[in-house]
Each structure stands twice: as structure tokens, then as C-alpha cells.
Amino acid sequence: MxxxxxxxxxxxxxxxxxxxxxxxxxxxxxxxxxxxxxxxxxxxxxxxxxxxxxxxxxxxxxxxxxLAASRDILGRLEALDVALDDLRGDMAGPLRVAAVTTAKYFMPHLMGAFVRRHPKVRPVLSVINRANLLERLAGHQDDLFITGRIPGGLPVKAVPFLDNVILPIAAPDHPLAGRGPIPLTDLAEQRILKRELGSGTRSAVEQAFEEAGLTVAPFMELGSDEAIKQAVQAGLGIGFLSSYCLGPELQTGRLVALDVEGFPLTRQWYAVQRANRPLSRAAEAFLAFMKDEATVQAAMLR
The missing domain is CATH 1.10.10.10 (Winged helix-like DNA-binding domain superfamily/Winged helix DNA-binding domain)
Known part of the structure; x- marks a missing residue:
């Protein structure tokens, strides 16, 4: 050939x-x-x-x-570029990050702050659902993978770098708005809006209900955080979203956070890498940057 x-x-x-x-x-x-x-x-x-x-x-x-051969050859050429940049002492080259959709509210800002310090780095951010993220992780297609749940079944390293605070939200005229603390049993009787199966936010919320001995069928399933926000504002039910999704809506009163027993839930955002694949100098530096400064940078978004 x-x-x-x-x-x-x-x-x-x-x-x-x-x-x-x-x-x-x-x-x-x-x-x-x-x-x-x-x-x-x-x-x-x-x-x-x-x-x-x-x-x-x-x-x-x-x-x-x-496809396997192409990715292997292209990956080796990219690794060569990175190795040469490292030998020159440059903080340069590509930085490929895949992130689940909820992370789109803070990852561009983190990457932007990093690139301002290291302008020779070429960032590529793929915002995708969890299923596609797992495919890209299995295919070694990115340096780092940003998710709220550590993937199973693959040899990975996972570094927590930011709290993921999940809030129950409602329209400001909802009967539960302004009440509190609301028992979780009362919340379970409401129309609950959920993300699609596989969503980390959905899994965390379902786990909280299960630990309380409650099972809640979704009134509606929606495929994005924006769809959840619009449905909640329309009075279709109660949703659960990461606080990073909600700054403008909570500040303007278009949505309200409910005072519910056991909430907010605090989980972690993780930076995941394949355990058997070393990071480039740029990816190592970005990982260290997130560990040190992600909380400070993300706080500016709230």
C-alpha cells in the first residue's frame, strides 16, 4: 500500500x-x-x-x-512532535481534552487561563456525552478526559480537581419554592426531570434517592442541561443540575434552588488519563494547573 x-x-x-x-x-x-x-x-x-x-x-x-493502524501512526507522529518540543524546553504542542457536556460551563475558561500563560500550546476541547467520552478514552484519542465519574473497565488514573455541587432547582412560582427544609419524601412526589441514562448527574441524584429508600421515575428525560433548565422554567417539574450551569438563572431569579434535606450533593470532577500512556509536557502542566487553580478560576463563573 x-x-x-x-x-x-x-x-x-x-x-x-x-x-x-x-x-x-x-x-x-x-x-x-x-x-x-x-x-x-x-x-x-x-x-x-x-x-x-x-x-x-x-x-x-x-x-x-x-483505523487502528492510522491512529497508531498518527499518534506516534504527534508523540514525536511533543518529544521534540520537550527537548527544546518549549511548553508547546497540542493539548487535547474531552469533557462531558456539563463541564462546558467551566472547561473553556480553565483552558483559556492556561493558554494565556502558555501561548504556544494549541488547545482542542471536545464537549461530548459520556458514551462518546468512553469511546474516545478507549481509543486513546485525547490527553485528558473530564468527567464526574471514574470510568470502569479500563486502566486509568483519575485526579479530582474541582467540587461538583448538584442542586435541586424549580421555577420561582413552584409550590416548594421558598420552603424548607423539604423532606426528600416530599420531593419524590413531585414531577422529576432527569438527564438521559448514563449522565453522571442523574446517577448521583438517583443514588441519593435510593439511599433514602426511594425510587423516582422521571416525568421527563432530557438530553442536555439547557433542556432541563428550559423545562424547569416552563413549570414542567423539578430538575437537578451542577451549580456551574446555574449562575445567570439563579442570579436573575429565573430559577430557584430548593432547600431539600440531603442537598446539595457534593461530588467531584475528575481529570482522567489512560494509566499506560504518559502525558505530554503540556498535558502534565495543565493537569497541575487544574489541581492548583481550578477552584479559584471556576469561582469567578458563579
Missing amino acids: HTTLQQMRLYEAVARHGSFTRAAQEVNLSQPAVSIQVKRLEEQVGMPLFDSIGRTLVPTPAGEEL
Whole structure:
């Protein structure tokens, strides 16, 4: 095979996105240009590289082999760049961080503060759901992974760096607003809005109810923190969100935090890395920065 590095980069992007169009947008090429390069790869391999499942492209067995090899080679080249930067003594190179969606309220600010100190670092932040984060963790696609729950089943190191305070919230005219302390049994009788299955916030709240001997079926399941906030403001029920999501709404009175027994819940945000993969100099420095200054930086957002 006479595969080029550019073809490998394009193929990896298509496989990751499951789409020629989204891959083309990422690499700033036209969709036909990306398709042509993947077609040439298929001609070299002599087998199809993708199956179409609905509107999503999924690698074939041959495609999986090519994907693994592409990620290995591209990863080694990136590691070489990082090693050379380290030898030059530069705090430079890429810093790839994947974060679950709730972390979008503070991670850009933390990365921004870090890059102001180290302007040669090139940050890449992927904000994704937990399922996609676990896929990226398994595929060694990022340096650090920001989540509220330590993943199981993989050899990882997890460093806590910030409190995750989860609050019960309601519309200001809700019957429970201004009351307190509210027994958890009373809260369980209300319409409860939950994030989708797999959400760390949902798991923490369900655990709190279970420890009190209560099981609460969701009145509605919603796929984002913003959707929860809008539904609560519309009077559809009570939600539970990280305090970092709620600054403007609580300050303006569009939402209120309820005084509920056992709340707020305090959990941790973790920076996770693969145990068998050393961090680049930039990633090591960013991890140390978060451990030392995340609380101070995040407090500015509240």
C-alpha cells in the first residue's frame, strides 16, 4: 500500500464522525475531496472500508484494521512532535481534552487561563456525552478526559480537581419554592426531570434517592442541561443540575434552588488519563494547573 499521511488523517476523521460531511468541515476540505481520498484508500485495500447504517458510516472489519493502524501512526507522529518540543524546553504542542457536556460551563475558561500563560500550546476541547467520552478514552484519542465519574473497565488514573455541587432547582412560582427544609419524601412526589441514562448527574441524584429508600421515575428525560433548565422554567417539574450551569438563572431569579434535606450533593470532577500512556509536557502542566487553580478560576463563573 502507498497510503499517505493525509489519507490516514482523512479516514480517521470520517470514521470518528461517521460522516464525510462532518469530517470535511473539520479538516476544511470539500466533501467530494474527502470522499475521493477514501475511495482511493478502498482501491488500495481492495475491500470496502465503510458500511452505511442509516445515515452513519461505520468501519467494516478492514476499515477497523486501517483505523487502528492510522491512529497508531498518527499518534506516534504527534508523540514525536511533543518529544521534540520537550527537548527544546518549549511548553508547546497540542493539548487535547474531552469533557462531558456539563463541564462546558467551566472547561473553556480553565483552558483559556492556561493558554494565556502558555501561548504556544494549541488547545482542542471536545464537549461530548459520556458514551462518546468512553469511546474516545478507549481509543486513546485525547490527553485528558473530564468527567464526574471514574470510568470502569479500563486502566486509568483519575485526579479530582474541582467540587461538583448538584442542586435541586424549580421555577420561582413552584409550590416548594421558598420552603424548607423539604423532606426528600416530599420531593419524590413531585414531577422529576432527569438527564438521559448514563449522565453522571442523574446517577448521583438517583443514588441519593435510593439511599433514602426511594425510587423516582422521571416525568421527563432530557438530553442536555439547557433542556432541563428550559423545562424547569416552563413549570414542567423539578430538575437537578451542577451549580456551574446555574449562575445567570439563579442570579436573575429565573430559577430557584430548593432547600431539600440531603442537598446539595457534593461530588467531584475528575481529570482522567489512560494509566499506560504518559502525558505530554503540556498535558502534565495543565493537569497541575487544574489541581492548583481550578477552584479559584471556576469561582469567578458563579
